[in-house]
Amino acid sequence: MNRQFFINASQLPVVSSCRDLGVVVSNDLSQSAHINVIVAKAHQRANAILRCFTSRDNKLLIKVYFIYVRPLLEYNSVVWSPHLKQDIEKVEQVQRRFTKRLPVLISCTYSERLSRLDLFSLELRRLHIDLIWCYKIVFGIVDINVDDFFEHSPATATRGHDHKLYKHYSRKNARIMFFCERVVGVWNSLPPDVVDFCCLKSFARTIRTDVLTKFLTCF
Numbered sequence: 001m002n003r004q005f006f007i008n009a010s011q012l013p014v015v016s017s018c019r020d021l022g023v024v025v026s027n028d029l030s031q032s033a034h035i036n037v038i039v040a041k042a043h044q045r046a047n048a049i050l051r052c053f054t055s056r057d058n059k060l061l062i063k064v065y066f067i068y069v070r071p072l073l074e075y076n077s078v079v080w081s082p083h084l085k086q087d088i089e090k091v092e093q094v095q096r097r098f099t100k101r102l103p104v105l106i107s108c109t110y111s112e113r114l115s116r117l118d119l120f121s122l123e124l125r126r127l128h129i130d131l132i133w134c135y136k137i138v139f140g141i142v143d144i145n146v147d148d149f150f151e152h153s154p155a156t157a158t159r160g161h162d163h164k165l166y167k168h169y170s171r172k173n174a175r176i177m178f179f180c181e182r183v184v185g186v187w188n189s190l191p192p193d194v195v196d197f198c199c200l201k202s203f204a205r206t207i208r209t210d211v212l213t214k215f216l217t218c219f
Helices: 032-052 058-068 070-074 085-100 110-117 122-138 179-188 200-206 210-215
Strands: 017-020 023-026
Touching: 023 032, 032 058, 032 070, 032 085, 058 070, 070 085, 070 122, 085 110, 085 122, 122 179, 122 200, 122 210, 179 210
Parallel strands: none
Antiparallel strands: 017 023
16 A cells, blocks of 8 residues: 655655656666666767767777766666666667777677777676775775675685675565675675785776676676
């Protein structure tokens, strides 16, 4: 039974989703509604770039893509990062289609295009963003109470790095895929001989290796 809420005797309408700080939040906490909105806008901008620019220089077109398209697909991704394969592929399709329409690359596979353009997949970039925010919270770089998000692991005899977090048990997907839960498994699995925790700059540089590819769903 839905509750009714009033402000100054005016009943508030019941909606299935609303926009909060630029993110579409659904009543079932699904990310799909937000993803549909940003993907549609991103495709429109990507198509406009390829129509409006007479230059066929790949470096220029990619730079414009970085400025006008990719931020749409990454804004607040810590909040809405998808876990369903169909949603992950829907977001990735924007970059896949754009790079395929660039000169000389039409016959290359997506992985080949990423390599030649020195790009990461959008799924991998979202994982980087998750880990960087986790680092900022754990090491107090942002004004956020770490205890509101994470609990340090009590285990001391496990292999790996010294900054492991406690993984809570959850049954609901909405909780399992929430930022402070989904990032813990990846964070705890970071190899101490590869990842440098000494400062944020070093950490961000060392996670941009192939150590995270095993956590990707599609790419």
